[in-house]
Structure formats: C-alpha cells, structure tokens
Amino acid sequence: MVSLSSFAKQFREAVDKNHSLVCFAECIVDYSGRAESHLPVGNRILILKSDNTFLVHQKDGHMPVNYMKQGASFIIRDNGKSIMVQLKHSSLKEYMNIEVGKVHSMHSQLLEDNEKIQLVGTEKDMAEHIMKNPELVSKDFKPLSLEEHTKYGFIDVFGHDKNGTLVIVECKRYGADLNAVTQLRRYVEKIKKAKGLKKVKGVIAAPKITGNAKNMLTDWGFEFKPVKPPRFLEKFDKYQRKLIP
Amino acid sequence: MVSLSSFAKQFREAVDKNHSLVCFAECIVDYSGRAESHLPVGNRILILKSDNTFLVHQKDGHMPVNYMKQGASFIIRDNGKSIMVQLKHSSLKEYMNIEVGKVHSMHSQLLEDNEKIQLVGTEKDMAEHIMKNPELVSKDFKPLSLEEHTKYGFIDVFGHDKNGTLVIVECKRYGADLNAVTQLRRYVEKIKKAKGLKKVKGVIAAPKITGNAKNMLTDWGFEFKPVKPPRFLEKFDKYQRKLIP
DNA sequence: GGGGAGAGATGCCGC
DNA sequence: GCGGCATTTCTCCCC
Numbered sequence: 001m002v003s004l005s006s007f008a009k010q011f012r013e014a015v016d017k018n019h020s021l022v023c024f025a026e027c028i029v030d031y032s033g034r035a036e037s038h039l040p041v042g043n044r045i046l047i048l049k050s051d052n053t054f055l056v057h058q059k060d061g062h063m064p065v066n067y068m069k070q071g072a073s074f075i076i077r078d079n080g081k082s083i084m085v086q087l088k089h090s091s092l093k094e095y096m097n098i099e100v101g102k103v104h105s106m107h108s109q110l111l112e113d114n115e116k117i118q119l120v121g122t123e124k125d126m127a128e129h130i131m132k133n134p135e136l137v138s139k140d141f142k143p144l145s146l147e148e149h150t151k152y153g154f155i156d157v158f159g160h161d162k163n164g165t166l167v168i169v170e171c172k173r174y175g176a177d178l179n180a181v182t183q184l185r186r187y188v189e190k191i192k193k194a195k196g197l198k199k200v201k202g203v204i205a206a207p208k209i210t211g212n213a214k215n216m217l218t219d220w221g222f223e224f225k226p227v228k229p230p231r232f233l234e235k236f237d238k239y240q241r242k243l244i245p
Numbered sequence: 246m247v248s249l250s251s252f253a254k255q256f257r258e259a260v261d262k263n264h265s266l267v268c269f270a271e272c273i274v275d276y277s278g279r280a281e282s283h284l285p286v287g288n289r290i291l292i293l294k295s296d297n298t299f300l301v302h303q304k305d306g307h308m309p310v311n312y313m314k315q316g317a318s319f320i321i322r323d324n325g326k327s328i329m330v331q332l333k334h335s336s337l338k339e340y341m342n343i344e345v346g347k348v349h350s351m352h353s354q355l356l357e358d359n360e361k362i363q364l365v366g367t368e369k370d371m372a373e374h375i376m377k378n379p380e381l382v383s384k385d386f387k388p389l390s391l392e393e394h395t396k397y398g399f400i401d402v403f404g405h406d407k408n409g410t411l412v413i414v415e416c417k418r419y420g421a422d423l424n425a426v427t428q429l430r431r432y433v434e435k436i437k438k439a440k441g442l443k444k445v446k447g448v449i450a451a452p453k454i455t456g457n458a459k460n461m462l463t464d465w466g467f468e469f470k471p472v473k474p475p476r477f478l479e480k481f482d483k484y485q486r487k488l489i490p
Numbered sequence: 491g492g493g494g495a496g497a498g499a500t501g502c503c504g505c
Numbered sequence: 506g507c508g509g510c511a512t513t514t515c516t517c518c519c520c
Contacts, residue, residue: 024354031498034418039360040360041360042360044358047302049306051306053306055307059294063497105354107267107269113289119280119281119513121280121513178431178495182431229280278513307501308512311513368497369496420507422510
C-alpha cells in the first residue's frame with residue numbers, strides 16, 4: 001500500500017522528469033472529448049509513459065478502457081480522502097479526470113530503449129512480393145510499378161497484360177471483404193476517367209475473400225487471385241525454425 | 246532490481262492464479278503469427294492481465310509494441326543468464342518469445358473490478374438523435390425505424406419523404422470520407438434491387454465531409470447534411486460542468 | 491465461427 | 506493541418 005501523498009508526489013515527478021510510471025490503484029475515471037464516458041470505482045492499472053501518454057487498463061481485455069494521447073497537461077490535486085489527477089489536452093479538446101482512492105503499488109523510472117520494432121508481412125511487403133512474382137496474378141501480367149501514392153490513387157500494384165490492357169491489383173493481407181471490392185472499384189473508375197479508357201482490369205490478391213465480396217467482384221467484372229502474404233522472409237527464417245518447433 | 250528466478254516464479258504464479266502483473270524489464274521480443282516481428286534488446290513495460298492477455302509497451306506511444314490475445318499458453322524457462330517466456334496461441338497460430346535479461350521492478354496482485362465503462366456519443370447515439378429530430382435531415386423526413394441489422398443491411402436511419410420516396414441515412418460521428426459514401430452507395434443499390442425501386446434517396450449525416458467524398462456524393466445524386474454528434478447528454482450534463490471549467 | 495461495420499479507433503505518409 | 510488508407514487493427518453484434 002502506498003500513501004496518497006507519496007502517490008501524488010511521485011506522479012508529479014514522473015510527469016516532470018519524463019519517467020515511465022505504473023501503478024495499481026482504486027479509481028474512478030471520467031472522460032470528455034470526442035465522446036464521453038464514466039467508469040465507476042474499481043481497481044485498475046494506471047500507466048504513464050515518458051511522452052506523457054496516459055493509459056488506464058482494466059484487469060481484462062486487450063484495449064485500455066480510457067486513455068489520453070501525448071500532449072495533455074497534468075494537474076494533481078490532493079483532496080485529503082483522494083487524489084484528483086486532471087488531464088487536459090487543449091488542442092484536441094479532450095479531458096480526463098482520475099480520482100484515486102487507494103494505491104496498492106507503484107513504480108516509476110527512466111526507461112532506456114532506442115530500438116524500433118522490425119515488422120514484416122504487411123500489405124506493402126505483399127505488393128513487393130507480387131512485383132517480384134507477377135505470375136501470382138496471371139501468366140501474362142507485367143507489373144509496371146509499385147505506386148503507393150500517385151495521382152491515380154494509392155494503387156498497390158499497377159501493370160498490364162499481353163494485350164496492353166491496364167491491370168490494377170489491390171492486395172489484402174487478410175481476407176478481402178466488401179470494402180476491398182469497393183476500394184478496387186473506386187481505383188478502376190478513377191483511372192478509367194483519368195486516362196479515358198474503356199477497359200481496365202481489376203484484381204484482388206488476398207489469401208481469401210468473403211462470399212458477398214466475391215459476388216460483388218464478379219458483378220463488376222473483377223477477378224480474385226488467392227495469394228498468401230509473404231512470410232518466413234530470409235532474415236527471419238532462421239529465427240522462425242527456432243520459434244515454432 | 247528483481248532476481249531472474251523470482252521473476253520466473255512470480256510470473257508463473259500470476260499466470261496460474263489469474264493475477265494481474267506489471268514489470269519493468271530489459272528484454273528482446275519476437276513475434277510470429279499474422280505477421281512477424283523482432284524487437285532488439287531494450288527496457289520495456291510488460292503487462293500480464295488476469296485473462297492472460299499479454300502486452301509489451303515501449304516507453305513512448307499509445308499502442309503496445311507487441312501483444313498476445315487471451316487464450317495463449319505460457320512456458321517460462323530459466324536459461325541461467327535470462328528467462329525465456331514463450332507464448333503460444335494454438336487456435337490463432339500466434340507465437341511470441343520474450344527473452345528477459347534484467348527485471349527492474351515487478352508487482353502482481355488480484356485486481357477486483359466489476360465495473361464496465363459507460364460511454365455516450367457513439368454513432369448509435371447519433372442515429373437515435375436523428376430519429377428524435379428528423380428535421381435535421383430535412384423538413385419532410387419521416388423516419389420509420391432504427392434498423393441496425395435488417396435484411397436490407399446495417400442502415401442507420403430509414404424513412405421516407407413527403408412523396409413517399411425511401412430515404413436512407415448513413416450517420417458518421419466524425420467527418421465523412423470516401424468510405425462513407427461507398428457504404429451509402431452499397432446500401433442504396435442493395436435496397437433498390439431488393440425492393441425493385443427506381444429512386445431511393447441517400448443522405449449522409451455527419452459533422453463534416455471531405456472534398457473528394459462530397460464530389461463522389463454529388464456524382465451519385467446523394468445529399469450531405471451537416472449534423473453534430475449529440476454530446477452533453479442529460480446524465481453527463483452535470484458532470485460536464487464540473488469537468489470542464 | 492464467419493461476416494460486416496464501428497471505434498474516443500491509432501498510426502503512417504503525402505500534400 | 507487534412508486526406509486517404511493500413512492495422513498482428515480490436516470489438517461488438519448478428520447470422
């Protein structure tokens with residue numbers, strides 16, 4: 001058990017020194033901003049990060065129950081019976097109040113960490129994979145470019161077939177849904193209009209597709225190509241064999 | 246500083262007893278599942294929740310750098326120089342390895358919390374707001390129903406005008422974008438087909454709309470109605486005046 | 491369990 | 506700053 005006054009002192013210090021702080025505390029949380037919320041009294045995990053991001057986690061679940069992004073100011077007030085922590089994010093017009101009644105434990109320190117996560121298997125990796133292996137789309141597909149942000153939109157892979165017809169490929173690392181089809185539809189319509197073309201092929205490359213999406217795809221004359229997202233890339237290959245027996 | 250052996254023991258105990266655990270530790274994190282990642286050595290916050298959700302947070306930022314959902318099994322192995330925590334989520338085919346080299350602090354306990362967050366200001370609240378105030382859409386709009394999940398789709402508000410023409414309203418609590426327009430377009434097309442109608446009105450009700458979305462909207466003959474999301478609802482009104490001076 | 495859509499989505503990049 | 510889009514999205518609800 002930590003006294004409320006030392007909680008208030010250590011919290012203030014962590015905010016000012018950009019330390020990271022975690023505590024287990026009984027609290028009431030209120031929020032107002034894009035929406036409004038109230039969380040009645042209970043025991044939660046409070047996390048203050050070195051950039052002053054603030055998270056409230058309940059004992060279960062993946063997501064924080066309340067949170068405040070970087071950029072808020074902190075006012076810590078001692079009411080005697082409880083500590084009021086008031087977060088105010090002026091630019092986002094977001095506000096949060098945490099009334100802390102009991103502090104079961106707390107720890108704060110400077111965390112040294114200069115590393116960034118290395119991630120593979122994203123949609124971009126998939127698009128590059130198709131660039132290198134155009135036969136995944138079709139035998140006569142000749143990819144021209146990987147254009148993420150061009151004037152024609154954010155088309156994943158862009159090329160043509162043996163007849164010179166333009167082909168637009170929309171990659172999805174997960175199962176393609178209705179949204180993926182409408183997205184492809186937008187790109188095809190846009191490029192038809194921009195280039196004054198009558199025929200442009202649209203292809204969705206994804207590991208799978210939902211039934212309704214498949215129907216809409218065929219209705220609109222597009223194609224689906226089952227493509228698995230690239231995994232087990234070279235630099236992770238060795239590691240993988242260790243990780244998954 | 247916590248010894249590696251007591252870290253291993255306390256972690257195992259927390260997993261088995263469904264306690265919540267937080268520690269500050271130097272670690273290396275590897276992940277394989279839907280994607281693959283590697284995070285080199287550094288100091289992070291490790292969080293084990295009572296449902297065995299596991300989170301790794303770096304000192305900055307809103308999101309966890311690595312995580313594993315509820316349902317994984319935990320193997321904790323002492324290598325002498327480090328502790329290997331191996332998470333295996335068989336049904337999701339997700340794996341995570343955390344190699345812990347130093348433990349700066351740790352705490353675990355049973356967290357008692359029976360409360361759920363009360364949230365207002367969602368899209369559903371906005372749809373109800375329009376049901377009660379149909380003039381926000383137009384003077385002659387007569388809403389018929391709030392149908393979230395009907396055979397016609399997930400239409401927010403559904404009604405007709407003075408001529409008996411069907412009106413579909415798609416609400417967005419944030420600015421409407423291209424996606425919102427294609428969504429409305431899908432609903433209108435679907436209901437036209439299902440009911441064999443020639444004309445169905447489509448309306449987007451949102452606080453604002455992007456330029457491109459507005460263009461696509463007018464191209465397709467739909468309308469935009471600026472509507473603010475309902476806030477300061479009665480039960481939070483009193484609280485609000487207190488919270489925001 | 492799959493499908494569809496919202497979320498206080500967040501984060502990234504480009505303009 | 507807005508805009509457009511991916512995300513190991515997550516979460517909820519319905520079929």
